[in-house]
Amino acid sequence: MDGFIQFFEEYQLLIYLLVFTIILGFEVISKVPTVLHTPLMSGANAISGVVVIGGILLVRQAESGDFLSLGLGLFGIIMGMINATGGFAVTDRMLEMFKKKKKK
Amino acid sequence: MDIKFLTDIGFLIGSVGFVWGLKLLSSPDSARKGNAIASVGMAVAIIAIIFAPLNKGDNNYLWVVGGLAIGGIVGYLMAIKVKMTAMPQMVSIFNGLGGACAVLIGMVELRHFYNGASPMTGGQIAISLSALFIGGIAFTGSLLAWFKLEEWIRDNALVLPKHSIFNMVLLAIILAMGVYVYMENIDAGIGLAAIFMVLSLIYGVSFVVPIGGADMPVVISLLNSFSGLSAASAGLIYGNNFMLVGGILVGASGTILTVLMCNAMNRSLLNVLIGGFGGGGASSAKGAAGEQIAKEVSLNDAAIQLYYSNSVMIVPGYGLAVAQAQKVCKEIDDLLESNGVDVKYAIHPVAGRMPGHMNVLLAEADVPYPKLLDLDDANAALKNTDMVVIVGANDVVNPSALDDPGSPIYGMPILHVWDAKNVIVLKRSMRSGYAGIQNPLFFHERTRMLFGDAKDTLSKLVSEIKSL
The missing domain is CATH 1.10.287 (Helix Hairpins)
Structure with a gap:
């Protein structure tokens, strides 16, 4: 229990951030028409491509001779970037179709 | 600055x-x-x-x-x-790659820790392990979901006997191992962490295996929130608030979206995960069905009935999407409208392979938005509808969901198409739908079958209507 209290005190700000972000995530999404479920899922999926930031950090923090880290990091950046770019592009394609018929 | x-x-x-x-x-x-x-x-x-x-x-x-x-x-x-029909697969692949990225980051950082290159606090070890675990499930789970959507893997192909017990034991082993690696700190070594990762990857597969193909949208949405959480874990490793916010946002919104989807099918998340669909018992539908005979209708009759009715409701399903028949469907719509027929579309929340998927496909074919009715509006309108045309939909119009407690889809809200005066079902054959169950609607007195490929049949209907 002492360890827990210490952890809580130390990371209080982070825990606040965590809790409020969760509430924000729930709140932002809770009133969505069914029509938008697929684009929304796809858009949220693109956002989970933020993991690419971690990939970049990994590669930048590695030493230039550490090819294992560099190689794996490169792979990570590629995959994270596919997730992000592809996700946003495909969401845009879906939403473009909704737009087209709106003009009528 | x-x-x-x-x-x-x-x-x-x-x-x-x-x-x-x-x-x-x-x-x-x-x-x-x-x-x-x-x-x-x-x-x-x-x-x-x-x-x-x-x-x-x-x-x-x-x-x-x-x-x-x-x-x-x-x-x-x-x-x-990517073709719009293959959208769910694409989202699934992207999602899996995001999860894989988190696994790589976790593994590389743990390696730095174990070979002494960079110190880690106990909290960071735990976070790295959770990135491996959650990211691993998101990765392999998404890949399997992709295979299932492409129908490269049959629903029951990999299910072990007592599969849910196997899953629970595997999960317990992984968690116990995680705690052990965490407690041992630097003494645990990279080998144990690697085994932990491999087990997590296996769990991802084993977690998705028993879930039926029809439930894949829910699974993808859930795995999407997992990959968000794994990104957030990776962010915590580096103390990067931005990754944390992005990941948690996805985690939270993905969870809500998953629950919304489950609600649309009137099932609990737990029920979906244990694999309510697709089990061996799925064939339990009424045995009497075999004696009944479905009645067919000719193209010409169908064309006449449609052309001279007052209102038509089209119920599109995945079959329409697979056959790429949205545009022909719109053509029929235009022809009927020109004769003063009121044409509407009834969109079941899980029509297609993802909620809202069908709306995207119809929007692609320029079907105006106000013509698409959701479940409640459609069921209200069906009572005053002359003709219902079901194109490639099956489970969402299966009356067993209302009256057969033995049916795997019992309790799922469906479209009450038999409230309309006549029902025409466009179908390739009498094969059962995606959930693998028999549909008594086909033997209903108001139902007529029109066999053939959806696009093909619809094109023929177009020329029949034109020649009237």
């Missing part, structure tokens, strides 16, 4: 972009703008992380920029090339 200050501002802008973008994404008018804003937020953050000052490492910009360029181009091409 200080570079660190600038890049930190960049991350703040990125976070606001995500929240604002998600908010706009949840309303039809602003959705596209929201997506654009979120992607700008991502771009700003990527630029910020490239320039952010670090206190170790050699930067290795060639590797960074190379990876970004390759990933960006490949992702963009995949998104541009």
Whole structure:
């Protein structure tokens, strides 16, 4: 229990951030028409491509001779970037179709 | 000005972009703008992380920029090339790659820790392990979901006897091992961490295996929230608030979306995960069905009935999407409208392979938005409808969901198409639907069958109607 209290005190700000972000995530999404479920899922999926930031950090923090880290990091950046770019592009394609018929 | 200050501002802008973008994404008018804003937020953050000052490492910009360029181009091409019917698979693949990235990050950082290159606190070890675990499930689970959607793997192909017990034991082993690796701290060694990762990857597969193909949308949505959480874990390893915010946002919104989808099918998440569909018992539908005979209708009759009715309701399903028949469907719609027939579309929440998937496909064919009715509106309108045309839908119009407690889809809200005066079912054959169950609707007195490929049959209907 002492360890827990210490952890809580130390990371209080982070825990606040965590809790409020969760509430924000729930709140932002809770009133969505069914029509938008697929684009929304796809858009949220693109956002989970933020993991690419971690990939970049990994590669930048590695030493230039550490090819294992560099190689794996490169792979990570590629995959994270596919997730992000592809996700946003495909969401845009879906939403473009909704737009087209709106003009009528 | 200080570079660190600038890049930190960049991350703040990125976070606001995500929240604002998600908010706009949840309303039809602003959705596209929201997506654009979120992607700008991502771009700003990527630029910020490239320039952010670090206190170790050699930067290795060639590797960074190379990876970004390759990933960006490949992702963009995949998104541009994919057919709209294959959308769910695409989202699933993207999602899996995000999870895999988190696994790689966790593994590399743990390796640095174990070979003494960089120290980690106990909290960081736990976070790295959770990145391996959650990211691993998101990765292999998404891949399997993709295979299942492509129908490369049959629903029951890999299910072990007592599969849910196997899953629970595996999960217990993984968790116990995680606790052990955490307690042993640096003494645990990279080998144990690697085994932990492999077991997590296996769990991802084993977790999705028993879930029926029809439930894949729910699974993808759930795995989407997992990959968000794994990204957040990776962010915690580096103490990067931006990754934390983005990941948690996805985790939370993905969870809500999953629950919304389950509600649309009137099932609990637990029920979906244990695999309510697709089990061996699925064939339990009424045995008497075999004696009944489905009545067919000729193309000509169907054309006449449609042309001279007052109102027509089209019920599109995945079959329509597979046959790429949206545009022909719209053609019939136009022809009937020109004769004063009121044409509407009844969209079941899970029509297609993802909620809202069918709306996207019909929008692609220029079907006006007000013509699409959701479940409740459609059921209200069906009572005053002359003709219902079911194109490639099956489970969403199966009356067993109402009156047969033994049916696997019992309790799922469905479209009460038999309330209409006549029902025409366009179908390739008498084969059962995606959930693998028999449909008594086909033997209903008001139902007539029109066999053939959806697109083919609809084109023939077009020429029949034109010749009237």
